[in-house]
Amino acid sequence: MARMSIVDWIYLNDVSSAAAIHIGDNIRTTLVSQALAVQREVPYYSGKEGNLEPFPFFRRPIPLPQPGEPVTMCVNNWGSCIRVGGIRILGISSSAALHVGSNRCIEGVSRIKHFRQFVSPDPEKAPKLTMVEFGKSPNS
Numbered sequence: 751m752a753r754m755s756i757v758d759w760i761y762l763n764d765v766s767s768a769a770a771i772h773i774g775d776n777i778r779t780t781l782v783s784q785a786l787a788v789q790r791e792v793p794y795y796s797g798k799e800g801n802l803e804p805f806p807f808f809r810r811p812i813p814l815p816q817p818g819e820p821v822t823m824c825v826n827n828w829g830s831c832i833r834v835g836g837i838r839i840l841g842i843s844s845s846a847a848l849h850v851g852s853n854r855c856i857e858g859v860s861r862i863k864h865f866r867q868f869v870s871p872d873p874e875k876a877p878k879l880t881m882v883e884f885g886k887s888p889n890s
Contacts, residue, residue, distance in 0.1 A: 752775055752852075753775065753827075753830050753831055753832055753851070753852060754830060754831040754832070755773050755774045755775070755831065755832045755834075755850045755851040756831055756832070756833045756834070757773055757834045757836075757837065757850055758834065758835050758836050759835075759836045759837070760836070760837045760838075760839075760848075761836075761837070761838045761839070762837070762839050762841070762842070762848070763839070763840050763841050764840070764841035764842075764843070765841065765842055765843070766841070766842075766843045767783045767785070767843045767844045767845070767860070768781045768782055768783035768844070768845050768860070769781065769842040769843050769844070769845065769846045769847065769848075770847045770848070770849075771842075771847075771848045771849075772847065772848070772849045772850075772851065772853075773849075773850045773851060774850075774851045775851045775852045775853070776849070776851060776852070776853045776854075777853070777854050777855070778853075778854060778855045778856075778857075779847055779849065779853060779855070779856045779857070779858075780857045781845040781846070781847060781856075781857065781858040781859065781860075782845060782858075782859045782860075783844050783845045783859070783860040783861075783862075784802060784808055784860075784861050784862075785860075785861070785862040785863070785864075786799070786800055786802060786805075786862075786863050787862065787863070787864040787865065788865045788867070789864070789865065789866045789867070790867045790868075791867065791868045791869050791870070792869055805863055807861065807863055808861055808863070812859055832850060832851060832852075834850050837850075844860040844862070845858035845859055845860040846858065
């Protein structure tokens with residue numbers, strides 16, 4: 751598994767949320783990103799946001815992909831290096847990996863729970879409120 755990895759250049763604009771860049775050989779890569787996003791029409795927060803425990807979605811086991819049909823492969827290792835001319839990527843995010851080299855195991859998990867809470871049935875027609883006084887209803 752030990753080979754040299756050579757990359758002439760990489761242009762990468764953004765890396766975020768448990769993403770990784772790895773050049774070279776590796777045994778195991780584990781990437782995990784869990785997110786809880788709350789978007790509210792009226793910016794009122796109780797201070798209890800961000801706890802993932804009430805959501806069983808974040809505790810469910812991740813299903814592993816089942817092996818597909820058998821594949822016949824012919825691999826020619828004509829040297830002791832992996833050579834890449836150049837890589838241009840706008841961004842990698844949410845448990846994604848850019849890897850040049852050998853790797854035995856890659857695990858990437860990303861779970862996102864996004865809430866959109868609107869006071870009015872049609873958020874486009876709602877009045878634009880910018881501040882709510884603590885302890886008062888947004889409609890008073």
